[in-house]
Amino acid sequence: MSAKLVFSWDELKKEIEPVLTEAKNKLPKRIYDELEAKLQKTTEEYGLLPEEAKKIVEYVLSEYEYSMVEPGEPVGTVAAQSIGEPGTQMTLRTFHYAGIREFNVTLGLPRFIELVDARREPSTPIMYIYLDEEHKYDENKAKEVARRIEFTRVANVASEIDIDLVNLRLVVRLDPVMLEDKGVTVEQVKKVLEKLKLGKVEQDPSDPLTLFIQLEIGESFSLMDLQKKREKVLNAKIKGIKKIRRVIIQSMTNEEGRTEYFLVTEGSNLKDVLNVPGVDPRRVYTNNIHEIEEVLGIEAARAALIREMKDVLDEQGLDVDIRHIMLVADVMTQTGRVRQIGRHGVSGEKPSPLARAAFEMTTQNLFAAAARGEVDKLKGVTESVIAGRVIGVGTGIVEVRMNPSQIVKTMKESGKEA
Structure with a gap:
């Protein structure tokens, strides 16, 4: 070995080539690439001798081999015990989600049970929607995207909807504050009411925020019929995406030190949200595992399962090795669909x-x-x-x-x- 005190990365790499080749053959590509990058950085910043670099590589190899599962290791039992024991310390309560007082998000044991049971709908579906370059740094533009997404019905912008029995008509009084908040105009509401085809829609000449629907009713009618028509008006969609009940704009400081705006939604509809202008489709996340499976595929669903289970345990302060969680997610998704751990899934489908x-x-x-x-x-x-x-x-x-x-x-x- 050379007695030289300062080595460039290329020189050092040549000196320890045999041990590096061994590491390349034994280690996964990601780990080997990370090891090589760190060796290069350390050599360039502080200087490494071949003997030191060789010891580092040998230590990494030894740790990797030690961490590998022995043949015959009952990995399922170990994973079950490693998750089950800390699981007894998980709380049964539902907490407010940090930073979003308006939303309740299921956490702790109820959320973990939802995940392993592969429930079709989470009890509190939620989405994190990040925006594209044009919209993410401007709060007003972020608000525009939020308005496109939030499901808005006539009930959300009306202060009251009455039945006028004398004139057989519905009276819709609009709330100016809610109209502005939802970004809806009186003309939009009028068009929606006309599409319902309940009768002629007219605007009150003395109050532009009041609309009349002259009902077309035969000779015999009941109060129940009128109530059904009122319900139809209340639930009429003005705009937005189905299932997204509310959208809140949040801000954070990104890596560049700039304030970036993103959206948090109550409700989830991944397929439709991905097509909304202004949304960055690569940075949309939902806690609904089945939606991820249907839209992005089984591998994405597996990754989401691991992330959700890990987040639940971390939030409770429980340290469980991620490999146990990965094993559970692998078993739940190995057939190409998300299965529950139960009699209708993994346990019920054993040979x-x-x-x-x-x-x-x-x-x-x-x-x-x-x-x-x-x-x-x-x-x-x-x-x-x-x-x-x-x-x-x-x-x-x-x-x-x-x-x-x-x-x-x-x-x-x-x-x-x-």
């Missing part, structure tokens, strides 16, 4: 009838398996325990077999008696 029966609905599972003539090969942990067999994990995966005839043949060939 072993005994394992299914041991989880839930014992007699129903056994009768169904018998009716179908299923065979249990006793390969899994649960069914092996039931049958009193050695479990196929740890030392249980090792089998020792003997061939007596081969032993006799070998002894005869060596001149020994069997």
